[in-house]
Amino acid sequence: MTFPAFVVAAATSGSGKTTVTTGILRALSLKGHRVQPFKVGPDFIDPSYLTAAAGRPCRNLDGHLLPGPTIQGLFEKGCGGADVAVVEGVMGLYDGLGAEGLYSTAWTARRLGLPVVLLVDAAAGATSVAAVIHGFATLPGLAPSLIGVILNRVGGEAHGETVTEAVRSLTGLPVLGWLPKMADVAFPSRHLGLVPAVERAELALQIDRLGREVLERIDLERLLALAADRKSPPGAPLEEIFPLADRPVRVAYAWDRAFSFYYRDALDLLEAFGAELVPTSPLEDESLPEATEALLVGGGYPEVFLDELADNAPYLASLRSAHAAGLPVYAECGGMMYLGRSLTDGRGHRRDLAGLLVLETAMTGRLQRFGYVHVDVLEETILQKRGERLPGHEFHYSVASGAVPDAYRVSRARKEILSWPEGYRSGSLLASYVHLHLWSDPAMVVRFLGRALERRGGDVC
Numbered sequence: 426m427t428f429p430a431f432v433v434a435a436a437t438s439g440s441g442k443t444t445v446t447t448g449i450l451r452a453l454s455l456k457g458h459r460v461q462p463f464k465v466g467p468d469f470i471d472p473s474y475l476t477a478a479a480g481r482p483c484r485n486l487d488g489h490l491l492p493g494p495t496i497q498g499l500f501e502k503g504c505g506g507a508d509v510a511v512v513e514g515v516m517g518l519y520d521g522l523g524a525e526g527l528y529s530t531a532w533t534a535r536r537l538g539l540p541v542v543l544l545v546d547a548a549a550g551a552t553s554v555a556a557v558i559h560g561f562a563t564l565p566g567l568a569p570s571l572i573g574v575i576l577n578r579v580g581g582e583a584h585g586e587t588v589t590e591a592v593r594s595l596t597g598l599p600v601l602g603w604l605p606k607m608a609d610v611a612f613p614s615r616h617l618g619l620v621p622a623v624e625r626a627e628l629a630l631q632i633d634r635l636g637r638e639v640l641e642r643i644d645l646e647r648l649l650a651l652a653a654d655r656k657s658p659p660g661a662p663l664e665e666i667f668p669l670a671d672r673p674v675r676v677a678y679a680w681d682r683a684f685s686f687y688y689r690d691a692l693d694l695l696e697a698f699g700a701e702l703v704p705t706s707p708l709e710d711e712s713l714p715e716a717t718e719a720l721l722v723g724g725g726y727p728e729v730f731l732d733e734l735a736d737n738a739p740y741l742a743s744l745r746s747a748h749a750a751g752l753p754v755y756a757e758c759g760g761m762m763y764l765g766r767s768l769t770d771g772r773g774h775r776r777d778l779a780g781l782l783v784l785e786t787a788m789t790g791r792l793q794r795f796g797y798v799h800v801d802v803l804e805e806t807i808l809q810k811r812g813e814r815l816p817g818h819e820f821h822y823s824v825a826s827g828a829v830p831d832a833y834r835v836s837r838a839r840k841e842i843l844s845w846p847e848g849y850r851s852g853s854l855l856a857s858y859v860h861l862h863l864w865s866d867p868a869m870v871v872r873f874l875g876r877a878l879e880r881r882g883g884d885v886c
Contacts, residue, residue, distance in 0.1 A: 431542055540654075545574060676720070741780075803833060
């Protein structure tokens, strides 16, 4: 590929990466570019903003969840039809797994041969900002190719000029522009991160405002020129995949304000194997879509919409009937909470839900688990064979009780001595707190759709 591609990284979390990357994507789109967004890491929420800004589905690049050649292949595949690729980093540039920063933004940039634009929060500094940038550009053994700097939250013209001159003279890196403090376009957050874009009716106006600000203050032409001069590693084409049956397998997936946590490449993989993906809303629909043959319930915020979900009795009844009839169902985190017997939100408010699992979940005031994990499969499931090991990720504030987890043994990716039971099975249902990426082992899709095909001899929902 010869078109421009670059990573937007930051010195630390909270520097405004998603806000600025969203603005860059929108500005490039306003200039007529076909821009493909990517996000480093297992994040589900930031990609919703990048998708809204670019008008193309954002895709995740995660070195723990995906083998290295697969990352390269999915990157190249995702760039099809685009003329610019923009990758938002995760946390600080070098922050990853362990002290060596495995799977960090820097690791991903080096893996894909992508140059980095460093975003720095300049609100509380001047010449000292140059020292920070110099350190990030020269960290021995880990530094990717830095092609420029964008200053964020600058206090005004005089402040911007001072920091710009210091960075140019002391680091030799070009300052591509700066952005002022913009409280009116700050993206709101809650306990898992930003409020997902699907919940925000006013987001389009904010994105346009950011795009116009970037057009005025960031030298995009210079950025694209610098980003075009890159050397990518040899391509790693993905294995060609064909549908499993002549007729598509109708797979419903929960998609609304309560449930929206899916990896776009994983959904594409389901389609490549012959799934017909049909969105369904546990908030608003009265039942599963007609002729549903399998169901996905991804993560999200069921605790935020608890009363609406609990009050939709017809939909809950539809789920119970489908489960009793053997419908293959896979659920992750928030989806698992929804399929349990009850959920108690952060105010102590409890409601009964689907009851497909004898499981009670309750929100707590602190993070229960967060980070990369390994999943050892203890019993056969609708996705996996016994004895398999898979990479995963956990991020949740709730705790579960009632049913006994027997599907998995989960361990921290770096400290495997720390492990715990996880994963719930009930008939043709598998649910867990763990988020998996189907591209880590495409055989999971074959098994999932295969279970649906086995049922074709009988009734479908």
